[in-house]
Amino acid sequence: MRGIERQSKMINKNRENHQTVWVVDDDQGILDVVKIIFEQECFPGKYFSDPKLMQAEISRGNRPSLLLLDVFMRGVNGVNIALNLKNQCQTKHIPIILLTADLDAAEKAKQAKVEGFLTKPFDIAELLAVVKKYVVIDHPGHDLHPNP
Numbered sequence: 001m002r003g004i005e006r007q008s009k010m011i012n013k014n015r016e017n018h019q020t021v022w023v024v025d026d027d028q029g030i031l032d033v034v035k036i037i038f039e040q041e042c043f044p045g046k047y048f049s050d051p052k053l054m055q056a057e058i059s060r061g062n063r064p065s066l067l068l069l070d071v072f073m074r075g076v077n078g079v080n081i082a083l084n085l086k087n088q089c090q091t092k093h094i095p096i097i098l099l100t101a102d103l104d105a106a107e108k109a110k111q112a113k114v115e116g117f118l119t120k121p122f123d124i125a126e127l128l129a130v131v132k133k134y135v136v137i138d139h140p141g142h143d144l145h146p147n148p
Contacts, residue, residue, distance in 0.1 A: 011090055013094055017104055019044060019065050020044045021044065021046070021066045021067075021135060022046045022054060023045060024049050024050065024067060024069045024070045024078070025073070026051075026073040031139075034047070038131075043135065047091065054067075055081070057071050060111055064094060065135045066096075066130070066134040068130075069082055069114075071105075071108055072101075078099075078112075079108055079112040083111075086114070095134045097115060098114055099117070099118050100117060102119075105117045115134075116142050
């Protein structure tokens, strides 16, 4: 019985995290702006200024429905994080969008094997379009479903 209870808790935990957008950026200003935008749109978000904290969540079995990942963080390369996630069976399905001010953003996205990129400073409408493409939000006032 304990195995079934544990499995049920894990399923419920994954459901809770499934429709959450995770944002990883060491620039607190970017995190604050994205959080405000997501709160105004009623998008569930989780925000990490340290990629190690995001990786700890992943190792605990939590998964986002979309990961917005900065490329250049202090001492950490977002491209390497993305490649690591895309090369693991448990995380390769997570859509990842790189956030970068790099002029070679398209090349970085291709190198990281991710779904796309947003260049900084990003347009709010572009950000919302990306979220709507990958996230299903079921609550009053929103009819957001992933595009086929």
